[in-house]
Structure formats: structure tokens, C-alpha cells
Amino acid sequence: MIADPLFTDAVAYFQQLQDRIVAALEQLDGGTFRRDDWTREEPAADGPALGGYGRTRVLDGGRLLERAGVNFSHVHGRFTPQFAATMPGEGLEFMAAGISLVLHPRNPFAPTVHMNYRRLARESGGWFGGGADLTPSYFNRADAQHFHDTYRQACAPFADVVDWQALKAECDRYFFIPHRQEARGIGGIFFDHKHDNPARMFEFVQSAGDAFLPSWLPIAQAHIADPYTDAHRQWQLLRRGRYVEFNLVVDRGTIFGLKTGGRIESILMSLPAEARWAYDVRPEAGSAEAAMQQVLRDGFTPLVPAV
């Protein structure tokens, strides 16, 4: 039996954050998110037993948001011993709840964004994990700086439990496409297995979760109606091809979901509506496309105010 005093409050927070974000996105786009409440009890065929419920909110083909998914899920089950051994703590039983979001705006100058926070509990205790990261198709230094500034500020009051620089570095390490030798995007924050000081960590997770709308919405509002050409759209679709490559080849969460019989439609909601591949694309020197590619190869380092 798993006892995790924080769990109920974490579930409530993730659910209200989902509602709050969907409301803001509906206001941005003008469209209405579809809502799918699902439950599952059957054990997965080739993986751990899995049951639970969730609420999938999705907008496919919105006026401004080409594809947007904001998921809440609350599952429980039993890890395989092999999988359990890859994580801290004891026991095969687990329960997990979280919010997970991917937004793919239609406008090539409005960046794709991903966010996910989760509480996972085993018999021996629980931990938080998650983060947020930005994936532009065109590099905009001020936007990238704003995104990082927002999370730096969200981390600042919680220096006793998290170090923003470490979370940023972890994000860069995670969202990297080894076979392309380039980053997926310009980073953000990422953390996992944070089991010390759970009450403070929960406060931090709420600070980071609350930072999502301020981190992304102003950037989206600024660019979601920018004029663009078909050439910009084609480059955006190539970048979305890279997003697909990361999610299907590299992302641990997606691969775990696919291999263990998770709910496919919810797992693959992270994929863009459209993606493109072309042979040996080399952006023209000095172009905006070349600048983006260079940033993804070099990595982006935000400025930090002198103390």
C-alpha cells in the first residue's frame, strides 16, 4: 500500500492548472478544446499492470494553434522489476499523477512549447519530476531570454531545494538529438527524482507550473499573427520533423509509453499535426534558418543579471 501525504494535493493542483491553461489557450485561439475523460483498468499486455483515469484536452486544427494537447492523468500499477531498478526507492507498486502539455502554433514565428510536471509515489516514498522547454523554428533572442528569465525567477525563491542553473543544464542534456548532434530547442528547465523535502518541492512545482503561462503566452501573443511565407512554413515543417525524431527515437517518456501499452492517442498527442523531411537540407549562409540551426548546434545560453 502506498501512502503519500502530498499526492491528493498534487492531483488537485495539476487538475486546476490544466483548467487554467486550457481557458487561457481557448481565449488565445478562439477555438474550443475537445475533452476526453478516460479510465483504464486492464493490465497492459507486455508491461506493468496499469490502471487509472485521465482527462485529455485537445485542439486539432485551431485557428492559431495547429495542434494543442493538455493532458492530466492519474495512473497506478506495478513496475516490472527491471524498470523498478532504474529508479530510486523500493517496491513495485506505484502511483503517478501529472500534467503534460505540447502546443504547436500554426505561425512559424510562434514557438512550440512543452511542459510536464508529475508526482510519482512508491512504497518507499515519492518524488517530483518535470520541466518546460521551448522549441522555436526561428530563433528570437529576446523571446528565448524571456522564457529562461521566467523560469529563473520561478526557481529563485526555492534555492533551498533547486538550483536554476542545474535545472537548465539538465534540460539541455535531455532535449538533445544525438543522431543529429543538435538540441531539440533552446532549453528551459528539467528535473526528476526530487524526493528530498517534498513539501518545499511541491511549492516549487506550483511556482514552476504557475510560470508556464507567463513564460510562453506573451511570446505567442507577440508572434502568432506575424506575416509569413510558404518558405517559412516549409522550414517550420522540417523542424517539426526533428521534433518527431526526438519524441519517437529519444524521449524516454514516449518510448516507455509505447512499449508498455499506454494510451496511444494521449502519448502521441505530443507529435505535430504535420512534419516534413527532405534530403540533406543546408540553409543558405546568413539566413534566419542557418541562424536557428547554429543555435541548436551550439546551445543557447541566456544572460543572467549580475547580482
Place this chain on the structure above:
Amino acid sequence: MIADPLFTDAVAYFQQLQDRIVAALEQLDGGTFRRDDWTREEPAADGPALGGYGRTRVLDGGRLLERAGVNFSHVHGRFTPQFAATMPGEGLEFMAAGISLVLHPRNPFAPTVHMNYRRLARESGGWFGGGADLTPSYFNRADAQHFHDTYRQACAPFADVVDWQALKAECDRYFFIPHRQEARGIGGIFFDHKHDNPARMFEFVQSAGDAFLPSWLPIAQAHIADPYTDAHRQWQLLRRGRYVEFNLVVDRGTIFGLKTGGRIESILMSLPAEARWAYDVRPEAGSAEAAMQQVLRDGFTPLVPAV
């Protein structure tokens, strides 16, 4: 040192087959394939040492062929002991040569096709592997039957080394998307690790390789100018999303290439030019889209003439 008496002849066959197929495809499309001759000698960062050369032939954005790639490669290197242990034979040194092809026609009624034949040699001996399989977006029973008939006939004179029914069953097992519980396409033939009777096997590989144009070209010619609507195109793009999922999540060859530092542009040439994902798509009952989906869930069984 690897001695494989068949290797030189196999290389010559794969190269002339590449030339022959590219010529036929240029005639079909009216466009000209780009040609990239490449060599590599550097050892891969995280995998086996790899050197060799190849010729990539690619048509991106042809009039009828939206994306077509016909590759020849000849590589040599050293397996990691872990990888070597997954294959028959002894020794870490290997050399491999093969032809590999993926054609994605623009017209939704002209099926995608994949074909690959290769010779792989280790110190203890070599073997052939490969096959061909068809991936329509719309099911056409006569086309599917024609494709299978062609390979059944190509196998028939070689009953001493291959059994068509076994090769067909192996193809169905391999080109399956577990997380979707559906086949990638309607099958074809697939084999690997065929090390007995190499001279006869080489004759069979030539028979199968020669069967490629007769297996696919008549189907393509029949449908490549069929009228179609945007709804047909959208369904084709969704099916291409599944193709991407198979190649990036399931296909052993693609994953091996990505994880061992193979030439990315050649490996990912198998991906379509465009792909699409949408949430929880359910084709209308009785529609052509529903019929295709049903065939992919049930599997396709061609008719075999009574003897």
C-alpha cells in the same frame, strides 16, 4: 580477414540493379535523380568502427514521386561484441553491401514501396537478407494480389533454398506496429541470415531483385495519375505518419543506423516528405479509409492458385 567468394558479384549485382531501377523511375516520373557518391573512414563515436562508400540516388519533390530514394552502400567495420552476439557466425569484423529503396508517390492511390537486399560477411561466413513490401494508403485487392503473385513466382524456382509462404509470414511479422496493433502495409517477402547454399541463394536474391520493377511499376503506372481530393491526400498523410512511427520506433535497421553513427541523410531517406498526425481518427464505417484500416488490422492474405 574476411574471404567471401560471392561478395564481389553481389556488389556488382546491387549496383546494376540500382542503375536499372533509377532509370525506370526517371522514365516514370520525368525527373532526374540526384546522385551523391560518399565515402567514410572515421570510426563512429558510440558504435562499431565503420568505413566504406556508397551511392545515394534521390528524387525529392518529383512530379509523380514525392520522395524516392535508391541507395547502394558497401561498408566494413567491427561489430561491438554485444551486437555480434545477436547474429550467427563468429568474429567481430564484417563487411556488408546492399541496395535499399523507398518510394513515396504523390498520388494517394499509388502505394509506397520498400525494398532491400544485402550481403553480410563475417570471418566465419556470410549470408543474404532482405525483402520487399507494399504500403498502400487505399486498399486495392488486385494490386495487392499482383504484388504477392510476383514474389511468389520469383521464389518458385528456388524451393530448394526458400519457401515463399515462410518469407511472406516473416514479412508480416516484421512490418508490424505493436503500439498500433496494425501492420505497416499489406506485406511482401522478408528474410535474413540465409547462410546455407550461398550460390543458390544469390541466384534467388537476383530473382527477387529483378522482380522489383514488375512487382510495383504496373501498379504505380495504373494509379499515379488517378484523380484524388484533398481528403484522400489527408488520409495518405496520416498513413505516412504511421510509416514514420514504424521506421523510427520499430525498424531494427533504422534504429541500428541512428545509434551507431551511420550516415543520417541516407538512413532517414526512408521517411516520407510529409506526414500528419491527428487525435483519435476514426474513419467512417463503410468508407475506403475504414476498409484500409481493417486490412491492416486483420492482415492481407493473397490467393494462391490451386496446384
